[in-house]
Amino acid sequence: MSLAADRTDTTARPAEGPRDLRLAALTKEFATFTAVRSLDLTVPAGTFFALLGPSGCGKTTTLRMVAGLETPTSGTIHLGDRDITWEKSYRRPVNTVFQNYALFPHLDIHENVAFGLRRRGVKDVDQQVQEMLELVELESQARKKPPQMSGGQQQRVALARALINRPEVLLLDEPLGALDLKLRRSMQIEIKRIQEEVGLTFVHVTHDQEEAMTMADTIAVMNGGVIEQMGSPTELYENPQTTFVANFLGQSNLIAGTVASAEGDVVRVDMHGTQVSIPVDRAHTRTGAGWVGIRPEKVLVAPAGEPIDAPGNHMTGGVVTDVSFVGVSTQYLVRMPWGQELMAFEQNTGRRKILRHGAEVDVSWRPEFAFLLPADQDVRAGAFEED
Structure with missing residues (x-):
């Protein structure tokens, strides 16, 4: 986790409950190219949403703007009625899980998960840490250190450390990219189970079509900084609207x-x-x-000459x-x-x-x-x- 991800400000919790994430005309220009082009997007609260596309399509830049790690050139980012476009990353009710986990190797798993709460001065964190470790099925590993754990276990620690801050939106940036194929497939199921149990909004960036289709309720296929098509995995696969979607998704x-x-x-x-x-x-x-x-x-x-059952x-x-x-x-x-x-x-x-x-x-x-x-x-x- 980055320091920004661990310092989520939870003091301004919404009274009205979960809020949709809305991007309006969001654009990010760099010196030599435009990474994201006037992107309009609504992610319903409590859903598992995937941004899917090849390298350079703008998906990670979009995620970093939501996290507050990149500044938009234009456009807005809202959580419900709250405009977070220009808020500091640590003041947003958003956490990020990265591909490399970014765990502290000198701290045991309990203290890695507790880090964000302790930094904000929260007292009596042990019960919350225990609940999070139970959620990710690592309660028996609490006193191990990250180097003693497998890649899949470290990924679950990273999830627990993000979720303990009670963010409204959890951003996942290629979180399974460092795992081997068999472990990656088991973690897809595990992360989806966790999302359904906690009921938070997950926004997942990936280039892996199978990963997006296995985990997401809704997929937005990105290409060249714009969304080619958005819908359920079944809708995109069975009825693609562009050749890019037809070829990239399967x-x-x-x-x-x-x-x-x-x-x-x-x-x-x-x-x-x-x-x-x-x-x-x-x-x-x-x-x-x-x-x-x-x-x-x-x-x-x-x-x-043989009959085929497909009239x-x-x-x-x-x-x-x-x-x-x-x-x-x-x-x-x-x-x-x-x-x-x-x-x-x-x-x-x-x-x-x-x-x-x-x-x-x-x-x-x-x-x-x-x-x-x-x-x-x-x-x-x-x-x-x-x-």
Whole structure:
């Protein structure tokens, strides 16, 4: 924890109860670039909110402005009716948990958690510390020092030290980035459990799509200092509104097509000679060219001529060009007659043998799983790996 994070002023607690965090036209300009561009955002009190995006998208700068560690160029930050835009960081009812934990190595866990309360002159802190250690399931580790603990345990100590100050908003800046994959996944569940138990507003910054989808009630996908799309994990994954969201949040097949008709609740698209259907609420353009999108796990593959249980959008003439067995599923690349390779993920249920490389196949998907994006969007946007 930083000193600022430990010195949260809790004397001005709101009488009206939990308050929404509101950012209005928030902008941060540096000498050579603009990190955050006129950002409008409301985080409802008591929710788990994630800012998701690649490095340099503005998510950490946004978090630091809320924490008071960066000064906005313009715009405002409110907690309910309280304007905290220009307040000192230690006067804000906000705490931050950082990736490196920043625990005091010479203090035991009890005293690390107690540090903020003791600094403010709070008496009889032991009971509060005990309650926090019970919350993070570390009560038996109270007299150990940080170097004696695992990364996951240190992360829970950092959470306890932040939460004991009773902040209205807890900011988490890539808090699981230093952990290995297995531990990171278990900590995702643990942090979500803690948030639900304490009922505070958590704002979590991450570049990890799985982490955001596992933990957050609402995700805002950031790109180039602005929010591309915001909604529940299911909404963003199933119905992305931009190619960036479609590619960054998971993987997508994006196939060129031209709108043939838009009537009633269905948009029909000519896609390389095959007409496919898109539900109107998943069609983000209604005329001209577009990108037909379908997630790989929604694509069904079968040997050529065999029936596929996915009526509506059916294409023939595919050839398997790559087969990857990954345990729970098999991942295929299928080259279609127009030259594009489509991804298909098939769960390994044992229903049939794995298709071989070079097999001739048909592919299909149910129309209700497809989406349509404007053709003027970059089909490659968001399709890259984080370092």
